[in-house]
Structure formats: C-alpha cells, structure tokens
Amino acid sequence: MPELHRLHAGHAPAVLAFELANRAYFAASVSDRGNACFDRFADRYGALLAEQEAGVCAFHVLVAEDGSVLGRFNLYDLENGTAELGYRVAQHVAGRGVATAYVRELCRLAAARHGLHTLRAAVSHDNPASHKVLVKAGFVPDGPAAPSSLGGKQGTWYRRDLAPGP
Numbered sequence: 001m002p003e004l005h006r007l008h009a010g011h012a013p014a015v016l017a018f019e020l021a022n023r024a025y026f027a028a029s030v031s032d033r034g035n036a037c038f039d040r041f042a043d044r045y046g047a048l049l050a051e052q053e054a055g056v057c058a059f060h061v062l063v064a065e066d067g068s069v070l071g072r073f074n075l076y077d078l079e080n081g082t083a084e085l086g087y088r089v090a091q092h093v094a095g096r097g098v099a100t101a102y103v104r105e106l107c108r109l110a111a112a113r114h115g116l117h118t119l120r121a122a123v124s125h126d127n128p129a130s131h132k133v134l135v136k137a138g139f140v141p142d143g144p145a146a147p148s149s150l151g152g153k154q155g156t157w158y159r160r161d162l163a164p165g166p
Helices: 009-021 023-027 035-039 041-053 098-112 128-136
Strands: 003-006 058-063 069-079 082-089 118-124 140-145 155-161
Touching (some): 009 023, 009 041, 009 058, 035 041, 082 098
Antiparallel strands (some): 003 058, 058 069, 118 155
16 A cells, blocks of 8 residues: 655655656646756755755655655645645546545645645646545635746635634
C-alpha cells in the first residue's frame, strides 16, 4: 500500500522520474514547468527542502511499495494557520480515488502536524478532475482564481476549514 512521506533528499531521483514520466500528462491540465526546471532540478529540489526546513512549506510524496513516486501532496505558504494545497498524481493511478484519499490525509496532517485551520487550492477551469477531488475531499468553491495564480489560466479557488488535530 502506498504511503505518504515527508519529502527528503533521498526522494530526489524518484521525484525527478515521476515528473519526467508524467510531464505531458500534467501539461494537459496545468502549466508545464519548462525545460529549465528539469535542467536545474537539483538546485530547485534543494530550494524546496530549504523552504520546508524553514517551515514555509511542507512537501510530501506518495511512495509505492517499489519506491517509485505515485504523487506529490504539498502545503505552500504556511502562515497564520492557513496554507495553499497543491497535488498531482501519476497518470497510471489517476481516476482511482488516489488523489482524493491523499488530499484527505494531507488535510488531517495539516491540522495535526502543522496546526493549520484553513487550506485553499486554486484549480483551472480546464482541470475538471481536480475540481471533483477537492469537492470529494470537503473543499467548497471560494471565488474566482486569477490567471496569475494558475500559470495564465482562469480558475476557481477552493477552501476547506480543518478540524483541530489531536
């Protein structure tokens, strides 16, 4: 059974493999990260780990039994009890409830580990699967998302208020 792990340096090769294998699939619904992202992956990955260490973000990977990455589930801009949620799952597990299950799990962790009370997520209008995931995970529409929040695309903000963690 896949497990959600906090991102660490040892995940780098599997994360890069995941991103490259699913690049075209992701680009169909979210802005492509561009070749520069992959050319400078080690630098960018190190910067992510530094942001996490500083407490600004919390990055997680969904790891399969074979060590491959099946998804990324991230909390950005942790501040004043709120954060933004971002996630992506591999094409070969999409449509099987994986994203919904682990978005729910990340909501639980956001409250329990990080003391967050509100999560927000922006989704482009041309990504109906993510709209469904968020609604199934307890998020509600919270207004329009400007193209500047979605790589030039129009979309919707979603919000979920979290129950306090144990």
